Amino acid sequence: MDLRWHHFALWAAFIGGMLALPQFVSSGTLRTIIFANYLAIFAISWDILSGRTGYISFGHPFLIGIGAYTTAILTKRFDIAVEYAIPSAVLMTMVGGLILFLPALRIKGSYFALVTLAFMELIYQLVQVIRPDLTGGTRGMSGIPTLTLGARDGFYLSFSLMAAIALSMWLLMRTRLGTALSAIGMNEESVRGSGLSTTRLKLFAFLTGAFVAGLGGAFYVHYLGSIAPRALFDINFLFTILVAALIGGLSTVIGPMLGAFFLTFLLEYLRPYLPGAERYFIYGGIALLLYMYEPKGILHLFSRGLDRWRERVSS
Amino acid sequence: MNHPLEITNLVKKFGGLTATDNLSFVVEKGKSVGLIGPNGAGKTTIFAQVMGEHRQTSGSIKVYGKEITKLSTSARVRHGVSRTYQIPRPFGNMNILENIRVGLMPDNIWQMITGNPDLDREEELALSVGFTPGDLMKTPSELSMGDLRKLEMARTMATDPSIMLLDEVFAGLTVSEIVQIADLIQKMRKDGMTFLIVSHDLKALEPMVDSAIAINYGAMIAHGTLDEVLANEDVRASYLGGTG
Numbered sequence: 001m002d003l004r005w006h007h008f009a010l011w012a013a014f015i016g017g018m019l020a021l022p023q024f025v026s027s028g029t030l031r032t033i034i035f036a037n038y039l040a041i042f043a044i045s046w047d048i049l050s051g052r053t054g055y056i057s058f059g060h061p062f063l064i065g066i067g068a069y070t071t072a073i074l075t076k077r078f079d080i081a082v083e084y085a086i087p088s089a090v091l092m093t094m095v096g097g098l099i100l101f102l103p104a105l106r107i108k109g110s111y112f113a114l115v116t117l118a119f120m121e122l123i124y125q126l127v128q129v130i131r132p133d134l135t136g137g138t139r140g141m142s143g144i145p146t147l148t149l150g151a152r153d154g155f156y157l158s159f160s161l162m163a164a165i166a167l168s169m170w171l172l173m174r175t176r177l178g179t180a181l182s183a184i185g186m187n188e189e190s191v192r193g194s195g196l197s198t199t200r201l202k203l204f205a206f207l208t209g210a211f212v213a214g215l216g217g218a219f220y221v222h223y224l225g226s227i228a229p230r231a232l233f234d235i236n237f238l239f240t241i242l243v244a245a246l247i248g249g250l251s252t253v254i255g256p257m258l259g260a261f262f263l264t265f266l267l268e269y270l271r272p273y274l275p276g277a278e279r280y281f282i283y284g285g286i287a288l289l290l291y292m293y294e295p296k297g298i299l300h301l302f303s304r305g306l307d308r309w310r311e312r313v314s315s
Numbered sequence: 316m317n318h319p320l321e322i323t324n325l326v327k328k329f330g331g332l333t334a335t336d337n338l339s340f341v342v343e344k345g346k347s348v349g350l351i352g353p354n355g356a357g358k359t360t361i362f363a364q365v366m367g368e369h370r371q372t373s374g375s376i377k378v379y380g381k382e383i384t385k386l387s388t389s390a391r392v393r394h395g396v397s398r399t400y401q402i403p404r405p406f407g408n409m410n411i412l413e414n415i416r417v418g419l420m421p422d423n424i425w426q427m428i429t430g431n432p433d434l435d436r437e438e439e440l441a442l443s444v445g446f447t448p449g450d451l452m453k454t455p456s457e458l459s460m461g462d463l464r465k466l467e468m469a470r471t472m473a474t475d476p477s478i479m480l481l482d483e484v485f486a487g488l489t490v491s492e493i494v495q496i497a498d499l500i501q502k503m504r505k506d507g508m509t510f511l512i513v514s515h516d517l518k519a520l521e522p523m524v525d526s527a528i529a530i531n532y533g534a535m536i537a538h539g540t541l542d543e544v545l546a547n548e549d550v551r552a553s554y555l556g557g558t559g
Contacts (some may be wrong), residue, residue: 176420177427183417186406194418195392195474
């Protein structure tokens with residue numbers, strides 16, 4: 001693992017800076033950052049599963065939904081403590097990740113993407129018709145126990161979770177495993193031809209992606225205190241996750257974080273001018289332009305700028 | 316006696332088409348065998364069956380006496396058989412060292428996470444196929460076809476094979492690149508590597524092989540030294556499109 005002191009210095013500066021943020025910004029901004037944190041978690045998990053391996057999944061809300069619904073049902077309907085409900089939710093999401101993985105044994109590309117989209121639609125229909133007394137049916141559930149009170153606590157919890165996930169995934173992806181997963185996305189046959197079991201590697205990616213998605217989904221529902229199937233299994237929610245990872249920088253951990261913050265604040269700052277769904281046109285346009293002119297994402301823009309600055313300083 | 320590669324009565328059918336027709340041959344340890352035949356003769360299909368990319372309809376493929384027909388591609392590679400492709404298949408966003416790193420990795424997720432890349436071995440392999448230290452950070456988009464073939468050779472060697480299958484190894488290369496790749500193969504032959512080589516460039520192939528097998532319509536039509544095979548009437552007819 002190629003780790004230098006400046007990597008840890010940058011992480012420490014980022015985490016320190018963010019933890020100090022509540023001293024300087026309003027509660028409204030903190031609430032926006034909370035959403036950005038959760039979006040970052042979802043985008044990181046999508047990137048591990050899809051960005052690295054090239055198996056583009058349109059079914060990510062399926063995984064997030066399993067995590068969210070499991071903990072919501074366990075805590076609200078069965079009075080199970082959150083410290084047991086969340087791990088159970090994560091385990092259930094990993095089972096969901098295993099189910100999502102099965103089509104990846106046979107199909108890839110656009111066919112795989114379409115099948116995963118069907119998973120999202122399937123769970124949307126299931127939570128409405130199967131045991132609506134448990135899931136809340138079309139109306140969803142409210143009164144789910146929350147873990148924090150106020151924006152400040154919510155920010156600390158969501159940021160700690162996001163930072164812990166991002167740092168551990170960043171460390172994991174800097175190992176040879178990260179190289180192997182990225183290699184699958186570039187040429188799966190060559191990975192097999194290099195003597196590596198792509199089935200095992202993909203399974204690991206799917207289970208890890210599901211683990212992170214389940215964790216994020218479970219904590220998110222305990223932040224919101226409610227769950228609404230129409231919002232959770234919504235195509236806009238899915239595309240926000242995908243676009244965050246795409247415009248931030250695929251096959252990286254920092255990229256999806258950057259993309260999530262960029263998108264959340266963009267949508268939030270557009271709100272006074274375009275209160276309706278028109279905002280999505282603007283964000284779609286910006287995402288399209290960014291992706292056309294810098295397909296490697298915002299992270300690559302930053303690193304190119306940094307390289308130019310270094311060259312200028314050294315000359 | 317166990318050989319690096321032993322193919323017996325191999326048959327591959329795609330619907331009504333017989334791509335490999337009851338083929339049997341042996342590649343002995345340390346020998347280099349040329350596999351020749353006109354376009355569509357079924358040479359690459361044989362490679363694909365040896366690697367498990369296509370499942371044979373019937374027949375046996377053994378590597379050092381072990382039947383490998385039920386193994387996955389990655390398991391076959393770990394068993395010592397490795398191939399290069401007619402069109403190189405590098406990892407596009409990785410530099411030369413990272414490409415080779417994939418070939419050097421253990422097939423064990425825990426070891427991938429806990430172990431460090433063998434940077435010295437990566438560099439040694441890259442330099443051994445003719446890259447210079449200045450090339451090592453280049454990505455495939457910056458490499459010529461000759462360099463891409465060298466990269467593929469290096470990644471294949473990284474898997475520590477006992478037999479290498481080289482598919483159209485001289486295709487698309489300039490004269491000087493052919494010389495470079497030929498020198499590399501000769502060097503590896505001296506080190507005891509076993510080869511099965513497919514090439515349309517018979518002139519370049521000649522010094523590379525100890526013997527040759529000619530196939531047409533998936534069936535063996537001649538075997539012996541390359542000169543003997545090329546002198547065979549059926550082989551000449553197959554290349555010229557006659558009936559023999």
